[in-house]
Amino acid sequence: MGELWQRLSAPFTALGRAVLQSFERLGHSTLFLLQVIKGLPAILLRPWLVVQQLYSVGVLTTVIIIVAGAFVGMVLGLQGYNILVRFNSESSLGTMVGLTLVRELGPVVTALLFAGRAGSALTAELGLMKATEQFSGMEMMAVDPYKRVLAPRFIAGVVSMPLLAAMFSAVGVLGGYVIGVGLLGVDGGAYWSQMQGSVDFTDDLMTGFYKSLAFGFVCTWVALFEGYDSVPTSEGVGRATTQSVVHASLAVLGLNFILTALLLETS
Amino acid sequence: MISRRTTEFLVGLFVAAGIAALFMLAMQVSNLSTISLGDTYRVTATFTNIGSLSARSPVKASGVRVGQVTAINYDDQRNQAVVTLSIEKRFDKFSVDTAASIYTAGLLGEQYVALQPGVEDDTLKDGDSLLFTNSAMVLERLIGKFMVNKMEQ
Numbered sequence: 355m356g357e358l359w360q361r362l363s364a365p366f367t368a369l370g371r372a373v374l375q376s377f378e379r380l381g382h383s384t385l386f387l388l389q390v391i392k393g394l395p396a397i398l399l400r401p402w403l404v405v406q407q408l409y410s411v412g413v414l415t416t417v418i419i420i421v422a423g424a425f426v427g428m429v430l431g432l433q434g435y436n437i438l439v440r441f442n443s444e445s446s447l448g449t450m451v452g453l454t455l456v457r458e459l460g461p462v463v464t465a466l467l468f469a470g471r472a473g474s475a476l477t478a479e480l481g482l483m484k485a486t487e488q489f490s491g492m493e494m495m496a497v498d499p500y501k502r503v504l505a506p507r508f509i510a511g512v513v514s515m516p517l518l519a520a521m522f523s524a525v526g527v528l529g530g531y532v533i534g535v536g537l538l539g540v541d542g543g544a545y546w547s548q549m550q551g552s553v554d555f556t557d558d559l560m561t562g563f564y565k566s567l568a569f570g571f572v573c574t575w576v577a578l579f580e581g582y583d584s585v586p587t588s589e590g591v592g593r594a595t596t597q598s599v600v601h602a603s604l605a606v607l608g609l610n611f612i613l614t615a616l617l618l619e620t621s
Numbered sequence: 622m623i624s625r626r627t628t629e630f631l632v633g634l635f636v637a638a639g640i641a642a643l644f645m646l647a648m649q650v651s652n653l654s655t656i657s658l659g660d661t662y663r664v665t666a667t668f669t670n671i672g673s674l675s676a677r678s679p680v681k682a683s684g685v686r687v688g689q690v691t692a693i694n695y696d697d698q699r700n701q702a703v704v705t706l707s708i709e710k711r712f713d714k715f716s717v718d719t720a721a722s723i724y725t726a727g728l729l730g731e732q733y734v735a736l737q738p739g740v741e742d743d744t745l746k747d748g749d750s751l752l753f754t755n756s757a758m759v760l761e762r763l764i765g766k767f768m769v770n771k772m773e774q
Contacts, residue, residue: 402625409628413635452650517639524642527650546649551731554677555653559646 383579389500390508390578396501403506411472411507411574412514416521418471419464423522426463427529430454434530435538447540448549451530456553456562460523462610465569468515469602473577476507477598480581481591489582504582508574515570516563523562561617568613569606576602652677661688661707662747666721666734671702672757674723674732680706682736687712690734706734708745716741722755732757 397404434450480503483489489499527549534540553559577598584594647653671693680688688708696703708715718739725732739753 405629405632408632408635413631416635416638456646456650514635517636517642520639520642520646523650524645527646549650550652551679553651555647555651559651559653563643 379583382583383575386579386582387575390504390575393498393500393505394509396498397505397509400502400506403502404509407506407510408514410475411510412517415468415471415514415518418467419518419522420525422463422467423460423525424529426459426522427451427455427526427531428533430459430526431530431533431538435534435540444534444538444540445544446548447530447534448545448547449552451534452527452549452553453558455523455526455530456558458562458610458614460519460526461562461565461569462606464519464522464566465515465573465606466603468511468518468570469573469577469599469606472511472514473573473602474595474599476511476574476577477581477584478591478595480504480578481584481586481594484582484584485586485588485591487586504578508578511574511577512567512570515573516566519562519566519569564617565610565613568609572605572609573602576605660710662710662713662745663691664706664708664745664747664749664751666704666706666751666754667696667699667701668704668721668723668754668756669701670756670759671704672723672725672732672759674704674734674757678731679733680708680736681733682712682715682738687736704734708736713744714738715745717743717745717749718752719745720753720755721751723757725758 430451431447434447435444438444438446438450483503489503492499492502531542531545535542535545580594580598580601584590674690674693676690676693678690679686680690688706690704691707692705694703694705695701704721706721715736716739718741720737720739722735722737723732724735745751
């Protein structure tokens with residue numbers, strides 16, 4: 355009887371343990387974030403560390419962002435033209451490309467690519483540092499890893515993301531222009547003027563900017579936490595890297611819905 | 622490992638490119654370059670139907686943008702829409718009998734207010750209201766009228 359009961363209740367026990375563990379991790383990661391934020395003022399003493407991280411987080415991600423932006427813009431140009439030409443309103447192509455990129459695709463696709471390119475690198479780096487006991491070494495030398503390692507990476511991620519998203523949208527708009535105006539013969543003046551007529555500075559452009567700022571915050575937070583909290587084995591680092599990308603992407607998509615619902619002005 | 626100077630240079634380039642992209646989005650893609658009108662004066666116009674006119678729709682004279690719609694209200698005393706137009710101060714030669722019409726740019730494009738100057742010598746001042754207005758053409762109503770005419774024939 356006792357054995358049967360145990361076997362029946364096992365799945366529920368596991369479920370409960372998983373739920374409790376995920377809450378524990380959430381709390382742990384929040385405390386971790388507070389610690390990182392507490393370490394932020396220290397970067398003013400060593401700005402070079404931030405420049406270094408801006409290089410590995412931002413500069414190295416630029417190429418993939420620009421290439422992806424160009425192709426996304428070109429696809430929007432092609433697809434948008436094919437839909438709009440049915441209604442004889444292909445001159446609104448600029449509106450469609452501009453709004454789609456600035457509001458949604460710019461921040462979201464940039465954040466997903468950022469999580470894959472920069473976030474995973476951050477996690478792997480921190481995981482390896484932990485596996486080789488570099489953090490313990492630092493603590494032995496009275497160097498605070500939060501100030502020395504985590505804070506510069508965090509600020510670099512938060513600063514890079516809006517800049518990358520802006521590049522993505524700008525290149526995308528130009529890609530749409532190349533396809534729409536150059537290849538398919540939409541009027542160039544109409545492309546820009548219709549875009550300017552419907553893309554609002556505060557409602558659309560700043561919304562996208564705030565979104566990308568929030569995504570940069572979340573992606574970097576997840577990446578740093580997964581790395582710092584990883585199991586210090588080669589397997590653990592590998593799993594942490596995967597989880598970093600998965601969790602950051604899911605967080606970005608979920609947060610995007612919430613932010614859109616909050617920021618979208620229903621007119 | 623690349624040198625410190627190269628890193629600094631590339632990071633500088635990256636930040637500059639990001640800010641340039643933001644600037645390009647603000648000036649070329651959004652309406653920031655057209656939103657600021659400078660000094661304006663306000664006149665009101667009443668329409669029986671404004672179609673899909675909205676705040677920030679352009680106000681044009683001879684096709685040239687001279688201002689924008691800043692507010693739309695409904696006057697329930699007269700059952701009409703009251704549209705407030707902000708016109709740039711440098712265009713202060715519109716006569717008091719200027720007519721305002723709501724037109725559509727293209728068949729499905731955005732709607733705008735077109736001003737047609739009259740013949741009077743007096744010019745519009747801040748707070749004036751326009752005497753002559755033409756409402757928006759609503760496609761459904763046009764089609765409806767056309768159908769009725771056809772059936773009567």
